[in-house]
Amino acid sequence: MPEDCIFCRIVAGEIPSTIVYEDDHCVAFRDINPQAPTHVLVIPREHIVGMAELEGAAPELLGHLLMVAAEVARDGGLAESGYRTVINWGPDAGMEVAHLHIHVLGGRRMTWPPG
């Protein structure tokens, strides 16, 4: 675990967070700077930065993270109203923490373009 990764420290319980879901592969918690009434981050427990680290296990893990995103949205009452899932890969996208994370946003009408 990289000492300076804030998400690894959340997974380890060293930094408090509002966890809404967790399993053997991932943790979902509320974004501390929410951009919508519901704004949750789904992250793998493992310190994965980008596609390079995902080779091999990629489809299963990525798919699982998206399934968890959908479950979190459903638990949050967003299944019918809808929600947006966003992944920022690299600097142009504004990936602020270098640990793969899926944003789940809902509870308001999202606009276009998506940033």
Place this chain on the structure above:
Amino acid sequence: MPEDCIFCRIVAGEIPSTIVYEDDHCVAFRDINPQAPTHVLVIPREHIVGMAELEGAAPELLGHLLMVAAEVARDGGLAESGYRTVINWGPDAGMEVAHLHIHVLGGRRMTWPPG
């Protein structure tokens, strides 16, 4: 195939599109209303609307679509600069075509919030 689904008709070749990648499971083509210098949509060939239709095959297919999104971004020279992947689920997210699709946006600095 639903006759009124524009994405099914693109898959079938009935509506012209600029296809940048295709395989047995999915097709990737340029958004006709691009929101960034690179704006590609990755869709399953099958008419899948939401999570309900994905049960069972979901992790593998969703993961595969994201892997293809990454490949499209890499082919477009975005691997280093970065890119954003977005999925709109349902009305609040502005899902305009009811056929699952992943937006891949890059080639410019993306802003926050993501819409």
